[in-house]
Amino acid sequence: MNSFHHAQSSARKWGGEPELYLPIHDFIDSSKRIIGDSRHRSLYHHTEGTFLCERIFGVTLDIPKAHSTSRIPVRLIAERHILEDLGWLPSPADYIDGMVLKPWMSGSQRKTVPLSHLLLTATGGNQ
Numbered sequence: 001m002n003s004f005h006h007a008q009s010s011a012r013k014w015g016g017e018p019e020l021y022l023p024i025h026d027f028i029d030s031s032k033r034i035i036g037d038s039r040h041r042s043l044y045h046h047t048e049g050t051f052l053c054e055r056i057f058g059v060t061l062d063i064p065k066a067h068s069t070s071r072i073p074v075r076l077i078a079e080r081h082i083l084e085d086l087g088w089l090p091s092p093a094d095y096i097d098g099m100v101l102k103p104w105m106s107g108s109q110r111k112t113v114p115l116s117h118l119l120l121t122a123t124g125g126n127q
Contacts, residue, residue: 003029006081013080014072016063021077024057028081042095045085050078 001009003025007018010025031043044052053074060071082089 001084006084009084010077010080014063014077015065015070020061020063024053024061024074024077025081027053027056028078041085042092045082045090046095047089047091050075050082050089053078 003022004018006025006029007021010021011018028044028049029040031040034040034043043049057074059074061074061077063070063072079089
């Protein structure tokens, strides 16, 4: 399901226009820019991703109604997105559980080039 379809689903559930929900859904799916397959979900489709949405978009989203405003918890919107995609709400640990631990992850492989050399190379040479 793409971001707009998630936004339409949110609008059906909580009211308002899909465009009100679209920034949240676009953020959750923004990892598609980095990873072009379903592994992109490992970045934001989990419990921590829902709390990140809350930090970015606020605790609630105000949805205008005919004579009032509904306040929908942003985490609920994000959780629904994940449930629609995965059928459950994983934690980051669920993604990491099967990850192969590589030597570079522990810092055991040290760079042999001094940092000062890397900085000089990045700026185009000695100055």
